[in-house]
Amino acid sequence: MNTLEIKNLNVSIDGQAILKDFNLTIPKGEVHALMGPNGTGKSTLAKVMAGHEDYTVESGEILLDGENILGKEADEISHAGLFLAFQYPMEIPGVSIANFIRAARQARLPEGEDINAVEYYKELYAKMDSLKMDRKFTARSLNEGFSGGEKKRCEILQMAMLEPKYCVMDETDSGLDIDALRIVSEGVNHMRSEERGFLVITHYQRLLDYIIPDVVHVMYDGRIVHSGDKELAKELESKGYDWVKEEFASASA
Amino acid sequence: MTTTLENPTHSLSANEPSWLAERRAAGLDQFKSLAMPTARDEAWRFASVGKLSIDDFNPVPAPATSTLDALTERSDLVTARAGRCVYVDDAPANFEGISQELADQGVIYLPLTEAIEQHPELLEKYFLQESTELGSEKFFGLHAATVKAGAVLYVPKGVEIADPFVNYYWTSGTRSAVFPHTLVIAEDNSKVSVVDLFFSETKENEALNISVSNIHAGANAHVFRKIVQDWNEKTVSFQLDTTVAERDAQVQNVAVNIGAERARFESQTRIEGPGADVKMYSLTVAEESQEFDQRTYQTHNAGNAVSDLLYKNALLDNSRTIFSGLIKVAEGAQQTDAYQTNRNLLLDPTADANALPGLEILANDVRCSHGATTGNVDEAELFYMMQRGISRRVAMQLMVFGFFEEVIEKIDSDELAENLRQLIHNKFESKIK
Numbered sequence: 001m002n003t004l005e006i007k008n009l010n011v012s013i014d015g016q017a018i019l020k021d022f023n024l025t026i027p028k029g030e031v032h033a034l035m036g037p038n039g040t041g042k043s044t045l046a047k048v049m050a051g052h053e054d055y056t057v058e059s060g061e062i063l064l065d066g067e068n069i070l071g072k073e074a075d076e077i078s079h080a081g082l083f084l085a086f087q088y089p090m091e092i093p094g095v096s097i098a099n100f101i102r103a104a105r106q107a108r109l110p111e112g113e114d115i116n117a118v119e120y121y122k123e124l125y126a127k128m129d130s131l132k133m134d135r136k137f138t139a140r141s142l143n144e145g146f147s148g149g150e151k152k153r154c155e156i157l158q159m160a161m162l163e164p165k166y167c168v169m170d171e172t173d174s175g176l177d178i179d180a181l182r183i184v185s186e187g188v189n190h191m192r193s194e195e196r197g198f199l200v201i202t203h204y205q206r207l208l209d210y211i212i213p214d215v216v217h218v219m220y221d222g223r224i225v226h227s228g229d230k231e232l233a234k235e236l237e238s239k240g241y242d243w244v245k246e247e248f249a250s251a252s253a
Numbered sequence: 254m255t256t257t258l259e260n261p262t263h264s265l266s267a268n269e270p271s272w273l274a275e276r277r278a279a280g281l282d283q284f285k286s287l288a289m290p291t292a293r294d295e296a297w298r299f300a301s302v303g304k305l306s307i308d309d310f311n312p313v314p315a316p317a318t319s320t321l322d323a324l325t326e327r328s329d330l331v332t333a334r335a336g337r338c339v340y341v342d343d344a345p346a347n348f349e350g351i352s353q354e355l356a357d358q359g360v361i362y363l364p365l366t367e368a369i370e371q372h373p374e375l376l377e378k379y380f381l382q383e384s385t386e387l388g389s390e391k392f393f394g395l396h397a398a399t400v401k402a403g404a405v406l407y408v409p410k411g412v413e414i415a416d417p418f419v420n421y422y423w424t425s426g427t428r429s430a431v432f433p434h435t436l437v438i439a440e441d442n443s444k445v446s447v448v449d450l451f452f453s454e455t456k457e458n459e460a461l462n463i464s465v466s467n468i469h470a471g472a473n474a475h476v477f478r479k480i481v482q483d484w485n486e487k488t489v490s491f492q493l494d495t496t497v498a499e500r501d502a503q504v505q506n507v508a509v510n511i512g513a514e515r516a517r518f519e520s521q522t523r524i525e526g527p528g529a530d531v532k533m534y535s536l537t538v539a540e541e542s543q544e545f546d547q548r549t550y551q552t553h554n555a556g557n558a559v560s561d562l563l564y565k566n567a568l569l570d571n572s573r574t575i576f577s578g579l580i581k582v583a584e585g586a587q588q589t590d591a592y593q594t595n596r597n598l599l600l601d602p603t604a605d606a607n608a609l610p611g612l613e614i615l616a617n618d619v620r621c622s623h624g625a626t627t628g629n630v631d632e633a634e635l636f637y638m639m640q641r642g643i644s645r646r647v648a649m650q651l652m653v654f655g656f657f658e659e660v661i662e663k664i665d666s667d668e669l670a671e672n673l674r675q676l677i678h679n680k681f682e683s684k685i686k
């Protein structure tokens with residue numbers, strides 16, 4: 001029950017199959033890395049998990065602690081405990097980070113109950129400090145005019161503030177400089193616990209030096225074709241994906 | 254048309270100066286002789302003039318004292334103020350005059366009728382001297398013939414007043430017609446701010462408003478006017494506003510439009526001196542079958558001056574907005590900077606935003622721009638917000654506030670800005686599902 005379980009998921013867009021009998025189980029307490037060539041469907045998987053409506057789910061199930069979240073609205077899935085750190089975070093003009101996160105927190109409270117503003121800001125500032133984000137950012141419009149790295153930090157800030165059960169991080173490392181990569185990774189490691197599972201989508205083994213995964217999966221053509229321990233990421237880094245593709249081609253031949 | 258509106262019965266002209274009686278008579282003439290607007294009139298393009306009716310609205314007797322007191326009580330959006338007047342159905346409900354200190358400096362802040370009695374020369378010079386040229390001439394005529402409620406503010410040379418003057422205009426009675434008037438005369442080097450608020454007592458009381466406001470900003474005067482139009486949706490409203498800016502004057506108008514079934518807003522800005530800088534900001538939330546019809550005219554008669562207009566509209570349901578703006582730069586008004594922007598955010602596909610931006614430039618060395626954009630809610634932004642657990646309704650609300658923030662942040666009073674956010678929030682609360 002304490003797992004995020006994806007079973008035989010088939011997803012298409014405009015009649016084109018993208019996820020093909022996809023299977024993956026992430027138990028709480030574990031970090032799973034998902035790697036794979038461009039266009040294999042990693043972000044599609046992340047968005048479908050989060051309830052994006054552009055994709056057609058042909059079949060399958062996504063069970064969050066046993067509860068099927070497929071077909072639910074994005075906000076319900078969020079309340080169920082899934083957080084997606086976006087590959088490309090949206091810019092929301094005129095909505096400050098502080099107000100945005102506050103609205104997200106407020107949405108988790110029962111009707112009629114209000115956030116304690118003092119405690120909220122205290123927590124927000126503490127988490128910003130640990131991510132080395134300037135406190136001035138709270139008043140800035142969400143992601144508007146942020147550098148690529150600033151956007152990614154802001155995703156992790158939101159993740160830390162919302163304390164999800166499962167975190168899906170889509171290429172959070174891209175756009176981060178070396179220091180930021182370390183800071184963000186520390187933020188993530190700080191959140192690691194027996195109560196929380198992670199799916200870390202990345203192209204680079206470097207991130208996995210900081211966030212050490214329990215399992216590494218290689219995705220190709222809409223499904224996981226290889227799983228292993230953290231050494232697998234190193235192997236990919238040195239050998240590239242060709243061997244995966246070849247293996248896949250000969251297996252499916 | 255009802256007889257009452259055509260033949261004002263109240264004893265306005267009894268002790269009024271002759272110049273005013275003449276202006277009223279001319280106004281009545283104008284009202285009677287001009288035809289009702291039709292769909293063929295350029296000035297009324299896109300407006301649903303067929304539904305425009307001022308029939309069966311009448312000036313009503315003064316409401317009961319209890320009503321006047323209750324609405325005075327509710328006139329509390331701005332607590333730090335230099336003066337306040339409250340009208341209900343054009344009857345005076347409450348008047349807070351200025352401090353002795355301001356009076357000693359020569360500041361005048363009075364209800365319209367008292368200002369006419371006590372300062373006839375001043376009023377003769379400024380009162381009812383700026384008509385509209387944007388299509389509502391007929392209604393301006395009726396206003397001139399009938400007006401008795403209003404606030405007159407005169408700030409002498411060099412006097413600076415930090416707190417705003419706050420004018421509340423309420424409607425309450427049955428099919429009440431009101432004609433509020435705000436007149437601001439800011440002499441050279443003075444500094445002043447004004448808030449005009451238009452409210453209905455209940456959600457149901459039907460009303461007709463034909464209001465006029467004129468700002469005269471002298472050389473290097475600073476005037477900041479905020480307008481809150483939150484009539485109920487049983488109100489037909491005409492707001493006919495003008496601003497005249499002399500050399501180096503700085504005028505800011507910020508309008509928040511939430512209410513009325515049909516709201517026609519005509520705003521004219523005339524720049525008469527170099528160095529003047531006039532800003533016109535407006536935000537509108539339109540819902541149900543509301544129609545907001547906004548016509549603006551920026552005239553630059555002197556060079557080296559700036560006018561900047563930004564009108565933002567958020568539309569829901571079957572609501573409509575019309576923005577028609579014209580910038581006119583007179584011959585010789587070189588180095589004019591004139592901008593005009595209209596942005597519309599459609600929250601429902603059934604809403605309808607129309608834009609007619611225009612330029613007429615007779616000088617050759619100018620910087621002018623005009624533009625209009627209309628967009629739908631961005632689904633990717635919505636998904637992003639919902640992924641954080643925010644409901645569709647709240648996400649849309651945040652987006653609209655985000656869209657408006659650019660205008661709201663221009664408001665210098667945190668209290669008023671917050672109250673405006675609350676008014677907009679209230680409007681949405683029941684709306685976005």
Ligand SMILES: Nc1ncnc2c1ncn2[C@@H]1O[C@H](COP(=O)(O)OP(=O)(O)OP(=O)(O)O)[C@@H](O)[C@H]1O
Pocket residue numbers: 013018036037038039040041042043044045054087
């Ligand atoms: N909205 C969409 N419309 C059309 N095609 C789409 C859409 N979203 C994804 N696709 C297609 O689905 C495939 C998988 O895309 P996806 O973004 O999931 O890949 P990815 O593995 O995340 O790649 P990358 O490593 O480059 O981020 C691609 O071929 C992509 O073009």
Ligand SMILES: [Mg+2]
Pocket residue numbers: 042043044087170
């Ligand atoms: Mg991707």
